[in-house]
Amino acid sequence: MYKNYFLLHLIVFIYGFTAILGKLISIPAQNLVWYRLFIAVFSLLVFIKWRKKQLFDCSTQQLLQYLATGIVIALHWVFFYLSIKMAPVSIAVLCLSASTFFTAFIEPLLYKRKVFTYEIVLGLVIIVSLYLIFKINNAYKWGMLYGIISAMLAALFPVINGLFVKKGNAYTITFVELLGGFLFLSFYFLLTGSFTVDFFQISVTDWIWLLLLGIICTAFTFVISVEIMKQISPYTVVLTVNLEPVYTIILAALIFSESKHLKPGFYLGTAFILCTIFVNSWVKKRYQNRLR
Secondary structure, eight states: OOHHHHHHHHHHHHHHHHHHHHOOSSOOHHHHHHEEEHHHHHHHHHHHHHHHHTOOOOOOOHHHHHHHHHHHHHHHHHHHHHHHHSOOHHHHHHHGGGHHHHHHHHHHHHOOOOOOOHHHHHHHHHHHHHHHHHHHTTGHHHHHHHOOOOOHHHHHEEEEHHHTTTTTTTTHHHHHHHHHHHHHHHHHHHHHHHOOTTTOOOOOHHHHHHHIIIIIIIIIIHHHHHHHTSSSOOOHHHHHHHHHHHHHHHHHHHHOOGGGOOHHHHHHHHHHHHHHHHHHHHHHHHHHHHHH
């Protein structure tokens, strides 16, 4: 069991490192996402074949749904990395916390359940905190805007996947979704004539970061998370994942010395947001216990 908890924290730490890699990689955000998807799809294909799992264990309708969800994932990553390119990593990551607010509306709509007042209240606290950070650090307004769009998309696809996993194969869902995102961006680049010589001229350093991002931060974390979620409760997983912005902010301070460029109000807003995220997890746990 301790091994599973260690692996869970390792995965969350790796999640926190994806934003750092986005800052280190010098190519444009949309190109970065294309390479991430390409590497991840190829890595998962090798793994699924090695484990002798069925690649397309789904109906035609499910296949189309997974592919469409992959477009949402690709757009989420594009806006996330646009945010990182235009703002400090710490601010971009905190913007993702706005997904709590959007989930409060999206989840009841798709799951056909009532809207919980506490989710709306906690979501509004996060939005207000982000607004305070925006007012203090308005030089990064476009980075924050892209981050909030990314958060809205980030709230959408996990809820959709929650419906998919009830009837579908987790390996098939992930592989097809990533493939859908890759095909979508490839089609977009073909239409816009973006597949130029410059597109494929990647420095050795960028290749190293891209391989880490595609293999370790995407394919590896998926494979491990599927295994450990069989042993660890969903509540523990959600609570631990909330540590992602903490890890990212610490890493950004150590690697990019971002703490020198952020004003005190940023840390006040961060404290409000992190407290709200953990309170949200705690309230959800109490609510689930009352249903048992």
